[in-house]
Amino acid sequence: MDLRPKGSAAVFVLLVLFTLCKFSEAQxxxxxxxxxxxxxxxxxxxxxxxxTTLIAEDEVTATITSQNPEGLFSLEGYNLIADTVLDYETFDQNKPHEVNIECTKAGSLSTTLILKIVVEDRNDNPPAFAESQYTLNVDELSKVDTSVGLITATDPDKTDRLYYQLDSPEGEFDLEASFNPSILVKKLLDYDKIKKVTMTLYVQDTPIGSTAEVSHSASTTIVVNIIDIDNRPPWFQPCTETEFGTSKVCISSGYEGTVNLNEQAPGPLSLKPGPVMAIDGDLGRNEPIGYAFLGGNEDSVFQIDTDTGSITMLKPAGVAGPIVLSVMAYQKENADQFATTTVILKVVISSAFPPTFVKPSYEGFISEDAGLDSLVLESKTSNRPLRVQATDQDFSDGYNPNLRFEVVAGTDFSITPEGFILMAKAVAPGTVNLEMRVVDTTNEESSTASLTVEVTPGKTRPMLYAIKTPSNYDMIQSKQA
Structure with a gap:
């Protein structure tokens, strides 16, 4: 390391050349x-x-007359000796140590010599960070190469240049240069995927990779909190999340429900798949959400709670048919972040009773080789098709023309609007247990019944086998399966 004076020390040297000690003009x-x-x-x-060693004539005596500060130096003959360990860090570069020496010789005028002692810096101290841990807050989706912080160390060895190295687990951040510890974003950060990054910043007083014998180092921990920015609108629930590059949206299919014609329902309306509700798309922010009608409520039949999204009726609906309400969810602190959805309400005639099957359970039979769309029969010995029926006590004769039959689960069989059971696909012999439902299509009221279908083995054609005998081949008809 170059230990020659630099900076203010060098300036001082030039100045002191013009303020040399006074020598005797005569000798x-x-x-x-x-x-x-x-x-x-x-x-x-x-x-x-x-x-240092003074240059003197023979028989000259050298004596220290004063020094500032006192007690730092002494003379042994013509050798100026250090009586203490000198420290650059406590040395005032603008005020060098001063030693006044008088040289005398019998029969000669004395000589006064003023020496200035400058202490030079050596690489003897390690760099240090002010804190053992630093915390940075960085917005998600910050652009790559954005500077997010500058953390530096100090070195008592003032002539040392410091070099830095950053250990980021997945390369999320890096330094602008080894000698410039400005921390830069190096990857796009998504709060939903990463919320915190813990890194280690190293510093040393020799270049990275240097083979210098003396190298002091230090380190500190940096914890980066990724901040969820306000970049998403509210999301109606439930919804399906979808990513488009760095963007994420959540698709909701809307809501539906029923109200009775000329009746005012008490309390919040029951909707499917659930009540109107939205959450902040930025989950780390969770901004409060407000609700409002945008359209469809021109007759002011309904009102929506601005805080909860619950929809209630202010008066009965006077016209049958669907009502389509347009609902907006918005951030209360930033209404520019909003989303919309629809609530479809069917206005139906009031019903006191749901439709019910004539019997709680049914049993039918069909051969496995009957073929697709074949009718299930009432018995094994009958060709009469099985038919399920339902009644509705809201009608005087029990007949409701707006009924729909359906199989709740399973794809082996289906039901016609008239209540006949059809084979929907090939089914192996055995017993198939099903649940059926009858639905009033005007108000979605329903009830269920059980259905058991016994699939019998089909008739198979005779098969011929060739049996080899010592004399010939005899064709023997196999037994029917």
Whole structure:
């Protein structure tokens, strides 16, 4: 390492050249080497080390008359000796140590010599960070190469240049340069995927990869909190999340329900797949959500709670048919972030009773080889098709023309609007247990019944087998399966 004076020390050297000590114009009994009264000594010297050796005539006596500060130096003959360990960090570069020496010789005028002692810096101190851990808050989706922080160390060795290295687990961040510890974003950060990054910042006083013998280092921990920014609108629930590049949306299919014609329903309306509800799309922010009607409520039949989204009736609906309400969910603190959905309400004639099957359970039979769309029969010995029927007590004769039959689960069989059971696909012999439902299509009221279908083995054609005998081949008809 270059230990020559730099900066203010060098300026001082130039100045001191113009303020040299006074020598006797008649005779110089002693002098500093090269007549330069500025002496440089590296810090951390050994006690008793020779600072400089005076040049003097024979029989000259050299004596220290004063020094500032006192007690730092002494003379052994013509050798100026350090009596203490000198430290650059406590040395005032603008005020070098001063030693006044008088040289005398019998019969000659004395010579006064003023020496300036400058302490030079050595690489003897490690760099240090002010804190053992730093915390940074970084917005998600910050552009790559955005500077998010500058953390530096200090080194008491003022002439040392510091070099830095950052250990980021997945390369999320890096430094602008080894000598410039400005922390830059290097990957697109999504709060939904990463919320915190813990890194280690290293510093040393020799270049990275240097083979210098002396290298002091230090490290500190940096915790980066990824901040969820307000970049998404409210999401109606339930919804299906979909990603488009770095963007994410959540698709909702809307809501539906029924109200009775000329009746005002008490309390919040029951909707499918659930009550109107939205959440902040930025889950880390969870901004409060408000609700409002955008359209479809021109007759003011309904009202929506601005805080909860619950829909209630202010008066009965006077016209049959569907009512389509347009609902907006918005951030209360930033209404520019909003989303819309629809609530479809069927206005139906009031019903006191749901439709019910004539019997709670049914049993039918069909051969496995009957073929697709074949009718299930009432019995094994009958060709009469099985038919399920339902009644509705809301009608005087029990007949409701707006009924729909359906199989709740399973795809082996289906039901016609008239209540006949059809084979929908090939079914192996055995018993198939099903649940049926009858629905009033005007109000979605329903009830269920059980259905058991016994699939019997089909008739198979005779098969011929060839049996080899010693004399010939006899064709024998196999038994029917």
């Amino acid at each position: 110089n009994l002693c002098s500093a080497p090269d007549n330069l009264p500025v002496i440089f000594i590296p810090e951390n010297n050994e006690i008793g080390a020779t600072v």
